Amino acid sequence: MKKKVAILLSGGVDSTYAAYLLKDKGFFLEGFYLKLHSNRKKHEEAMEKLNEISKNLNIKVHIIDLKKEFEEKIYNYFINSYKEGLTPNPCALCNPTIKFGLALEKALDFGCEYIATGHYAKVENGYIYEAKDKNKDQSYFLFGLKDEAKKRIIFPLGDLSKDEVKDEAFAKLPWIGLLNEYKDSQDVCFIEDSYIDFLKEYINVDAPGVVVNKDGEKIGTHQGYMHYTIGKRKGFRVDGAHEPHYVLSTNPKANEIVVGKKYELEKMNIEAKNFSLGKDFKDGVYEIKARYRSQKTKAFVSLNGDFITAKLDEPIFGVAPGQALVIYDESKVLGGGFIV
Numbered sequence: 001m002k003k004k005v006a007i008l009l010s011g012g013v014d015s016t017y018a019a020y021l022l023k024d025k026g027f028f029l030e031g032f033y034l035k036l037h038s039n040r041k042k043h044e045e046a047m048e049k050l051n052e053i054s055k056n057l058n059i060k061v062h063i064i065d066l067k068k069e070f071e072e073k074i075y076n077y078f079i080n081s082y083k084e085g086l087t088p089n090p091c092a093l094c095n096p097t098i099k100f101g102l103a104l105e106k107a108l109d110f111g112c113e114y115i116a117t118g119h120y121a122k123v124e125n126g127y128i129y130e131a132k133d134k135n136k137d138q139s140y141f142l143f144g145l146k147d148e149a150k151k152r153i154i155f156p157l158g159d160l161s162k163d164e165v166k167d168e169a170f171a172k173l174p175w176i177g178l179l180n181e182y183k184d185s186q187d188v189c190f191i192e193d194s195y196i197d198f199l200k201e202y203i204n205v206d207a208p209g210v211v212v213n214k215d216g217e218k219i220g221t222h223q224g225y226m227h228y229t230i231g232k233r234k235g236f237r238v239d240g241a242h243e244p245h246y247v248l249s250t251n252p253k254a255n256e257i258v259v260g261k262k263y264e265l266e267k268m269n270i271e272a273k274n275f276s277l278g279k280d281f282k283d284g285v286y287e288i289k290a291r292y293r294s295q296k297t298k299a300f301v302s303l304n305g306d307f308i309t310a311k312l313d314e315p316i317f318g319v320a321p322g323q324a325l326v327i328y329d330e331s332k333v334l335g336g337g338f339i340v
Contacts, residue, residue, distance in 0.1 A: 002028040006107030011049030014118030017169040018156040031061035036070040085250040086322030096144040122158035128333040133161040143336040209255035231318030266315035272325035272337035287328040
């Protein structure tokens with residue numbers, strides 16, 4: 001009997017080709033389109049593509065409306081994080097709670113044994129691993145998945161590069177060219193232009209304030225603390241500055257941003273609230289990532305109660321509270337937490 005798999009479809013190349021590969025291997029597929037936001041135009045465009053995919057791959061596509069849950073768990077987290085002066089990582093939270101949480105529950109209700117996506121990552125023996133294509137690898141965003149979920153995940157694209165996926169998809173699926181604007185997914189699905197434009201719909205982000213140095217001395221002005229993330233070097237004024245200044249931290253209560261020279265962004269120690277490192281984790285030397293686009297770097301990592309501490313071999317720049325700290329054993333993801 002064919003194994004039944006729920007494939008999350010967005011209308012893009014990656015999830016479409018992932019579906020094709022699973023069909024080719026003999027799986028029986030149920031297509032899921034997750035309605036996570038209220039952008040009607042985006043949903044209509046996606047449905048046009050999904051109708052084409054459904055027809056050509058002979059997959060029934062179910063519309064799963066999770067807008068309410070997404071707003072409660074992701075929107076509110078995103079907005080509140082910026083209010084608190086943090087830099088949120090919505091994808092890292094959405095994956096365990098929505099895509100491989102609530103959507104997985106729906107898949108099981110449909111009688112599916114597995115859930116699949118177009119993510120660039122691998123899953124083996126209950127662990128997430130980096131994808132072959134290190135430029136597209138998404139293992140960083142998957143660090144928080146629960147063990148039960150990892151047993152039911154298939155990532156068909158893990159051993160392929162993005163170029164291979166595009167070349168093979170257009171060669172094997174000639175109809176794919178009929179789909180409009182086949183482009184890569186955005187970093188954050190619910191943000192069209194900028195995070196500030198999104199936040200403006202919910203809160204006042206334009207509240208001018210004071211720029212201070214590490215000693216608390218007033219040295220300039222800014223547009224409102226939510227405009228700034230750690231490491232940013234533009235959009236504020238520093239009186240009499242002759243060299244670049246960078247945002248070192250924000251103070252939401254006082255509506256201040258603290259700025260300094262680039263070397264002041266260096267971090268040798270990082271602390272994070274544990275999210276997914278198991279109690280059996282052994283303290284030791286591993287590799288860590290503190291932002292998605294950063295390179296992995298060696299650190300001595302220890303788990304102390306609810307907190308992870310990483311003592312780095314070499315300094316890294318622009319560590320932002322709210323981002324994910326992910327621990328790797330070579331290409332294996334051990335888990336991680338959110339930086340404090």
